[in-house]
Amino acid sequence: MVASDGGPHRTRREFLAAGTAAAFGGVAGCLGGGTRAVSVLSAGSLARTFEEHVGPAFESETGIELRGEYHGTNALIRMIEERTKVPDVIVSADATLLRDRLYGSVTDWDVEFAANSLGIGYDTRTRTGRRIADGDPWYEVAPDADPGDVAIADPDLDPLGYRAVQALELAGRAHDRPNLKADLLDAVYREPKEPQLLTGVTTGSRAAAVVYRNMAVDHGIAFAEFPDEYNFADPDLADHYATAEYTTDDGYTAVGRPILYNVTVCDGADATAAGRRLVEFLVDNLDRLTAAGLSVDERFPRTVGDTPEAIDL
Template sequence: MQSRSRRSVLAALSAGSGLGIAGCLGDDESVSVLAAGSLAVVLDDHVGGQFEAETGIACHAEYYGTNAVMRMVSDGRKYPDVVVSADAGLLRDRLYDTHTTWDVSIASNAVGIAYASDTRFGERLEAGDPWYEVARDADPGALAISDPDLDPLGYRAIHAFRLAEREHGLDGFAEAVTDAAYREPQEPQLLAGVETGNRAAAVVYRNMAADHGLPFHPFPEAYDFSNPEYADRYAEASYTTDGGYTATGAPIVYNATALESADSPDAGRKFVRFLANASDLLRENGFETAGFPRTHGDVPAEVTDG
């Protein structure tokens, strides 16, 4: 199904409300959200509180790598009302037909390196050395990536390494840096090692560096996965997880859906609608919202209608 335009989606989603939910005090007292770890700060500190203030519905969220989120839902280990993914294609591949038939895309992001300034790694970046030379010369474990078998940020790091190898003519670079990197199994903890001094740097989304007050060295658009104009180039890289899912490089798109099996389906749909209208909050916290929101699939009328 084709996505609807930003103008038509915004008009429908925002009809009759401030951020899209005014007057929706229903019987639901809370909504449970299972989301990508990179959304933890913006949902906990900003979106969740405003949603409760406007609707009277408390937001209770848990955060994991998106691959892990999909496994938890598919295996029946978690029963959230709402799922928010850092990879729109992954949500559609794993949850469509069995758990949902629709989603709303809400934002994009960019990949780069967050680092500690008082490390050799950080000093070299700030001196203008190419990041790939710094990463190649770093001690094993100095650079962290999220676990690519659990999290799109992890396989996007590997995609970036592989595309950088081509872009800069670096024979053997991707394999060497991937093998030397520390793999963090809990995406929300990816920057903890940098903050405590156990790691020098980590491959992260732009908003994550801002969340933790760390300097951020962006990758070029040719492999930061932020620009749809580079979609064909991004697609030249791929990674197959230990579960057999092949992730092909693509522009970053976050999306959300309310599950058919939700305990509080009305609250779930209200939360997705609210999140789709939270572009200002997302943008203020490091996400890219131009061109969003967009709908996909059989989106319920409660999500789009006034």
């Protein structure tokens, strides 16, 4: 079978059958030198997923501590490219971005493990939030909000940010509002630190933010999912999503595409075996991701590239 981008992949059943035996034998041997932690550089939208759902369970099962650091994916990839960060494991909120930027330098394989959807999270205590909760279309409500009252992630640092910009473009077409993108981009607050995107909404200082579904679940706030035409959740609409693009300030052009999370282990990482064990733990416990608000279906896990023989994916 082949992945959506033409690379080889295996189904969940094949993946787990192949990896389980190697996981316990290989990791036990390689960790004999005393490595009891794995460093993870991850997309900020998964901060609570790893800290509250994955990390504690992984440490309980393996005795390996997960030490996570969370940023917008484009920002963390820049850190890796500039060698200011050298993690054991990299987790991206845009599978294609990781492959475009890191294949051939720090890895040549990855595993897709979950999907997500885009929408607007809001505070029902605010005027803007009450209108959305009452059923007013978000694309009519958001332009009426006070400047800075609606937030997006920084599109130059984070796929969540450039997906928000792309969604505004697609929404403008879908709802015959050609000025929607320009008007909102003039008024929104751009949050440079993705894990803090919803802080203002939860504290009442901001009305709403364009976020992934799992982030709203994490923070316990109301969430209005965008229609399939611009929520980047429907793989059958990949060609439609691709009609919207965004070029970051470092020259990378991101084409609109379905939201896919993927994970890899850095070549030459300090705790390679522990990193591989974490990858295996992730795909063997996809129910934890569903509980965290992510989407997991028969597509996952899916491997792409030259997966290491050591974990026999």
